[in-house]
Structures are given as structure tokens and as C-alpha cells.
Amino acid sequence: MQSVPPALVAVIGPVEPPLLAAWIRHYRKLGIERFVIAFHFPEHVPEIRRHQLQAAAREVGVIPTHTSTGPWHEHTNGELRDALRHRAGPGWHLLADADEFHQYPGPLHQVILRAEATGHRVVGGLMLDRVTASGRLTGWRPEGGLDLAYPLGGHLTHRLLQADPRKIVLARHDVTVASGNHRSPGHRPDPDRLCAVHHFKWREGVRQDIERRAAHSADGTWQTASPARLAEARRLLAHLGEHGGAINTSDPRFAFRRVSLARLPANWLAEARGIVTAWRPHAYSGED
Known part of the structure; x- marks a missing residue:
């Protein structure tokens, strides 16, 4: 039996319209x-x-x-x-920011059926930070695609920023999810079936x-x-200052390597677990 596809729930900030279009696709x-x-x-x-983003969504049939x-x-x-989850109603909800592209260890409906069969009310993921080959913070050309512009994936979020790299990517409608979709109090995802969250x-x-x-967090x-938010920002800014405005892709802590949205990285399930x-x-986070 194939489950009903989850509703995707997201709060979208001021991203580039082509990124929003790629995300919806x-x-x-x-x-x-x-x-x-x-x-x-x-x-x-x-x-x-603001108007460009609203238009980009409507052009592909998504009405905010x-x-x-x-x-x-x-x-x-x-x-x-x-508020959006309440509007989405019963069933499973897929939670993703506009710069997060999920890659599951199987078809989405099978992932949900497995979670239901094993008694899990959430599905987890791990951030995989995507950067340019040089580590420069550059733009991208939509015709080339995100994989071409940002070919490297690694672990910047927790190993540099010391931020939470965990994500709740799917949750039943009546399950509470904490700020940032990082955890669900009282619920643990299956650690052996973690989604790659291309960031x-x-x-x-x-x-x-x-x-x-x-600046705004400080004042x-x-x-x-x-x-946490101010400390994480300062860590990134310090790193960029030390490396000429770029992310140091050769630092072994970050484990950057070539990855793709077409397939999970080699040994992903063991690495993520x-x-x-x-x-x-x-x-200082007060989280578990």
C-alpha cells in the first residue's frame, strides 16, 4: 500500500527566485x-x-x-x-527550509511506510553542507544547476559553527517539532535511516x-x-576572516568531498549514524 504524500511545510525567507524554483522542482x-x-x-x-519570490512561486503553481x-x-x-502545520492538517508533514534539499535512502513513500511499520513518528536527517570547489561564497547559474555550482559536501554546521546538524525531516501532524526542526521532544528518529539534508x-x-x-542578535x-545564534555567526565570520573570505575546503575536520543530489554519498547511512x-x-543550548 502506498501512503498519501506528505504536505511540505516551509517558511521561506528572501532567497533567490531561481533557488525557490529549483527547490519546488x-x-x-x-x-x-x-x-x-x-x-x-x-x-x-x-x-x-518580495514580489519576485511571490511571482516565482505562483509561476510553478504554488500559492503561499x-x-x-x-x-x-x-x-x-x-x-x-x-501555524502552517495546523493548516496542513492530519498526516505526515515534510519540513524543509528553502536552502535544504532532502535526499532519502529510498522512495519517499517507502520511507514513510517503514517509519510507520517500525513505530517511528518522525524521520531524521543530517545536514550536508554544500559549497563551491574553492570555498568561495559565490552565486550560481540556474542553467548549470546546484550540483555544478556547489559540488562539495561536508560537515561545516557542527564542526565549525558548533551548531546542531540534526534535522527532523518528516513528522506526523500531532508531533511537536522544536525550533529550527532540529529535534522532536519525546521522539527519536531511526538512526539507521537518516536522510541527507543538502544544505x-x-x-x-x-x-x-x-x-x-x-549585529541584530547582539543589540x-x-x-x-x-x-547560540550569535556565537555561531561569530565563528563563521572569524573563519572567513582567516581564509580570505572563503570556507577552507581542505580542512579535514569538514570532510568535504564531491557529492550529488542524484545519489546518497558513499557510506552515508553509517557516516550519518x-x-x-x-x-x-x-x-548553553538547553537541548537534548
């Missing part, structure tokens, strides 16, 4: 039919960018449920996401975004519940 190929999305734009985003503007407080995404964050403009986040313009089961949050 990716999930449609996985079998997603229903997109329950909202846009949230901080005040610095020009009105023309809601559009809001204002500071990107730490609680903003979670509150908007939960295309490290693009042109991300340094300015991180600098803005650091309280963007509210944060812990020191080892990282997720060994990972522990920093003392």
Missing part, C-alpha cells in the same frame, strides 16, 4: 503534491525581491498561504511553521546575512533565546 520529483508555505521578509528586503514582514526573531520561524546556504550574500544576524533587534549518535549540544 526537487520536491515535486520526490512526489510532493501539496506545498503549504509562507513568506517572511525582514525589513531590509526590497519590495521588488501567508506573507509577513518584520524582525527575524528566534521564535519567528517556529511560530509561523506551526545550500553557503552562497553569495550569506556573509552579509550572517553579519546582519550577528537585541532580533530576539534570541540563547547565546555515527555523527548523530555521538553529537551533543553545547551547555
